[in-house]
Amino acid sequence: MIDQPSKPAADAAQHADAMRRFNQSVLPHLDAAHNLARWLTGHASDAQDVTQEALLRAFRFIDGFHGSDARAWLLTIVRHAAYSWLERHRPQQLAAVPETALDAAEQSGAIEPAPSPENILSDQHAHALLLELMNELPLPFREVLVLRELEELSYREIAAVTDLPIGTVMSRLARARLQLRAAWTRRGLEETSHGL
Amino acid sequence: MDCKTLASLLDVYVDGETDLTQTLLIEQHLADCVACKARKQALADWRAMIRKAAYFPAPAGLRERLEAALQGSIEHVQIEIAAPIHKTVPLLPSMPRVARRHRHFGQRWMAGFASVAALLLFALNLNWYLRQPNAETRLATELVAAHVRSQLAAHLTDVVSSDQHTVKPWFNGRIDIAPPAIDLAAQGYALIGGRLDYIAGHGTAALVYRHHEHVLNVFVLPAGAVPADAKPEASSLQGFHLLRWAQSGLVLWVISDASESTLQGFAEAFKQTAP
Ligand SMILES: [Zn+2]
Numbered sequence: 001m002i003d004q005p006s007k008p009a010a011d012a013a014q015h016a017d018a019m020r021r022f023n024q025s026v027l028p029h030l031d032a033a034h035n036l037a038r039w040l041t042g043h044a045s046d047a048q049d050v051t052q053e054a055l056l057r058a059f060r061f062i063d064g065f066h067g068s069d070a071r072a073w074l075l076t077i078v079r080h081a082a083y084s085w086l087e088r089h090r091p092q093q094l095a096a097v098p099e100t101a102l103d104a105a106e107q108s109g110a111i112e113p114a115p116s117p118e119n120i121l122s123d124q125h126a127h128a129l130l131l132e133l134m135n136e137l138p139l140p141f142r143e144v145l146v147l148r149e150l151e152e153l154s155y156r157e158i159a160a161v162t163d164l165p166i167g168t169v170m171s172r173l174a175r176a177r178l179q180l181r182a183a184w185t186r187r188g189l190e191e192t193s194h195g196l
Numbered sequence: 197m198d199c200k201t202l203a204s205l206l207d208v209y210v211d212g213e214t215d216l217t218q219t220l221l222i223e224q225h226l227a228d229c230v231a232c233k234a235r236k237q238a239l240a241d242w243r244a245m246i247r248k249a250a251y252f253p254a255p256a257g258l259r260e261r262l263e264a265a266l267q268g269s270i271e272h273v274q275i276e277i278a279a280p281i282h283k284t285v286p287l288l289p290s291m292p293r294v295a296r297r298h299r300h301f302g303q304r305w306m307a308g309f310a311s312v313a314a315l316l317l318f319a320l321n322l323n324w325y326l327r328q329p330n331a332e333t334r335l336a337t338e339l340v341a342a343h344v345r346s347q348l349a350a351h352l353t354d355v356v357s358s359d360q361h362t363v364k365p366w367f368n369g370r371i372d373i374a375p376p377a378i379d380l381a382a383q384g385y386a387l388i389g390g391r392l393d394y395i396a397g398h399g400t401a402a403l404v405y406r407h408h409e410h411v412l413n414v415f416v417l418p419a420g421a422v423p424a425d426a427k428p429e430a431s432s433l434q435g436f437h438l439l440r441w442a443q444s445g446l447v448l449w450v451i452s453d454a455s456e457s458t459l460q461g462f463a464e465a466f467k468q469t470a471p
């Protein structure tokens with residue numbers, strides 16, 4: 001069309017604006033995006049691919065973002081990207097985990113939140129063990145734990161990112177913590193007694 | 197609050213997610229109890245270790261790769277038709293629906309935890325950032341959340357009494373508004389007590405009534421909380437019914453899983469009896 005000489009200029013201005021908004025509100029959360037992608041995919045190089053894909057999507061859809069919390073918005077996109085990636089490459093990870101209410105044994109684990117092996121194991125050993133145990137948590141539990149403990153999102157934000165009812169977030173988080181602490185105590189004691 | 201109850205709430209407290217009343221009780225206990233204080237410190241240390249050990253910041257080079265990819269994307273974006281973000285299918289199957297039953301009032305919070313968690317499971321289904329519900333829906337959602345939260349036996353009431361002359365003065369000095377605490381036992385709605393709660397960023401009064409096995413929470417907000425002509429007055433959200441009316445410069449909401457007509461009956465009785 002001859003009557004639209006200004007269109008490329010308008011597009012350029014629009015892209016400059018999108019780029020400015022992206023740089024200001026989304027890019028500062030690159031670490032958070034990568035951290036979540038790393039915990040959802042479980043691998044360093046996969047995490048980079050997923051992060052990149054998610055940020056490109058975020059850039060493309062930046063016009064659709066009107067909220068005030070760019071981090072929660074970006075993490076939602078990262079999560080979608082990671083789940084698509086898992087669906088293609090490691091569908092067995094997405095197997096459903098039966099969810100039941102916490103039983104009495106699990107509840108009693110809540111009373112002692114102070115796992116002790118940290119005092120006995122070296123820092124380095126303790127950290128490696130922690131990573132291993134977190135990776136062993138089923139995906140639905142791992143993701144709420146990561147969003148809470150590492151990204152420090154509120155329950156409401158986690159509910160928004162994961163598209164789950166807030167009650168499900170709370171019960172999954174409680175269960176993730178109990179499982180992690182129980183495994184930590186068990187493995188930590190095993191390892192210290194073997195070391196003696 | 198005893199040590200056992202506090203321990204069961206400690207994670208949620210350190211998350212900053214306990215409500216106003218619970219927070220006050222917990223902090224009161226922590227000020228006096230060395231054992232619980234130590235437990236809280238141990239929990240904080242454990243979390244600090246997780247953060248230190250398990251955080252994976254973006255590696256060097258990712259930002260540069262991304263910027264290069266973005267340049268390419270900008271050149272392509274003009275000819276691409278923006279498709280909605282693909283919602284991945286393998287979201288987990290929906291939760292088994294757990295029969296919703298009210299707890300008996302005396303039950304301990306520890307024993308009630310599992311069923312309370314189950315209650316919470318389907319109480320709310322929010323997507324605050326993507327769906328951006330309007331203010332009215334958001335308020336309704338908060339009220340339902342508060343109602344569900346109150347089903348924790350330990351937090352249903354702060355002042356337990358069927359005597360309106362005990363409940364009403366209890367709020368004095370604790371809150372700006374004077375809730376019309378009236379007993380409606382004769383009409384089938386027994387006053388159980390009252391509670392401080394936290395709605396829309398403000399401390400607020402909640403009156404608790406019982407109708408057969410149903411708990412009714414009445415939230416009392418200043419009139420400004422809701423536009424006078426806001427619709428609808430009756431709504432339901434996730435299996436709970438809500439009914440709103442204005443009275444003596446206050447906005448009252450009653451929320452319950454009892455039937456809509458039960459709520460209508462309650463509102464009528466309340467309006468007629470209240471001063
Ligand atoms: Zn104590």
